[in-house]
Amino acid sequence: MTAILLDGDVLARRRFDELAARVVSLAKRGVVPRLATVLVGDNPASQSYIGRKHENCAELGMASDDIRLRGDISEDALIAQVEALNADPLIHGALVQLPLPAHLDEGRVGEAVSPAKDVDGLHPMNLGRLLAGTPGLLPCTPAGIEDLLRAHDVPLAGRRVAIIGRGMLVGRPLAMLLSLPGTDAEVTLLHRRSPDLAEVTRQADVVVSAAGQPDLVTADMIRPGAAVVGVGITYVDGGMVSDIADEVAQVAGHITPRHGSVGAMTRAHLLSNLVRIAEAG
Ligand code: GUN
Structure with a gap:
């Protein structure tokens, strides 16, 4: 199987074009x-x-x-x-x-x-609103990941989503975002030392890794056809290594490219928050 690319660089370009049109309206x-x-x-x-x-x-x-x-x-x-x-x-x-x-x-x-003014969506007030189910400014990387999955028609409602990494920038807020009523994913939040990591990821329809451990996610941990999103990146000898091993592309149905992708989506949602604040005046 050759996985379909979840190309955040391409989608972010579309989001930037949409934002540019709103910036023109604001300029007027x-x-x-x-x-x-x-x-x-x-x-x-x-x-x-x-x-x-x-x-x-x-x-x-x-x-x-x-x-x-x-x-x-x-x-x-x-x-x-x-x-x-x-x-x-x-x-x-x-x-x-x-x-x-x-x-x-x-x-x-x-x-x-x-x-x-919290364009990052990381202030405790905005994280608390997300938790309460009345989201305000959304955290950018989680919002970018959800956008990337939806834009590629990866179903979330009623699906199992395994998130590896419980950090405040990605894992924890993404778990909150995807378990909101209306999205209806069944979310499991894991970390690199979770006892049943591979057993849980093998059951998942979507696996997101934001652990920051090179090649943590291997092909045997992925159900054939699942969507895999790599967020974590580690700098090794001057190069970037993803959490997702290259071999995963052979079994996944959708996968992010080895580098980049989610970073561009983060910036698209950061600037979306900025435009939203400016529009609210
Ligand atoms: N460092 C890595 N990612 C981020 C981000 O999204 N926001 C901020 N403020 N710092 C970061």
Whole structure:
């Protein structure tokens, strides 16, 4: 079997085109969506992720501010910077790129971002609304994964979805999103040390891995025809290695390409949140 590609780069391009049309409508009202990002320190992967967010903003005719702060900044000074962005009426959305240097408390910094400007959808208020079943701004990677699956007609209602990785950026909020009434997936949240990992994934119609362990998911763990989404990426000897082993493409019905794909969908949903905030005025 040759799996159908869940190509997030192609779908994100479509989503960007749809957003560009909404940006044009906003411009007619004199509104230019504006994103502010805060990067602390010089993590090379974070620099590259942030760079792409600003490239996408420019392509879509949106404004953006790329704020870079020293890696040894104090937590109070960082929070003061975030509060200045909250108070700036020209900024519609703000985010602090993760991970932060170890001396900074990611929870406290994340809570400092105004929930109304939380384009990441990761503020406890927005995560809490998702949990409560009254979603506000959605977390971008989970929203991007759901969009990628739906756009390729991968059924979710009444299907078993196994999610590997219980992190706050992907696994836990994705489990909340896909188990909302109306989506009706049966979700199992696993992690790399789950005792029955392979038994559970073998029963699943959809497997999402966001564990960050190279080649964790092998062909024998996948039911023939299942959809497989690789999110986790590990940097090994300067190269990127996916959670999903190459051989999985031989058994899966749908699969993400070995690299990229979900990253573009994350950015599409980040900018969708930004446009939504700007439209709400
Ligand atoms: N680091 C990796 N992914 C993300 C993301 O989606 N948002 C933020 N703020 N940091 C990240």
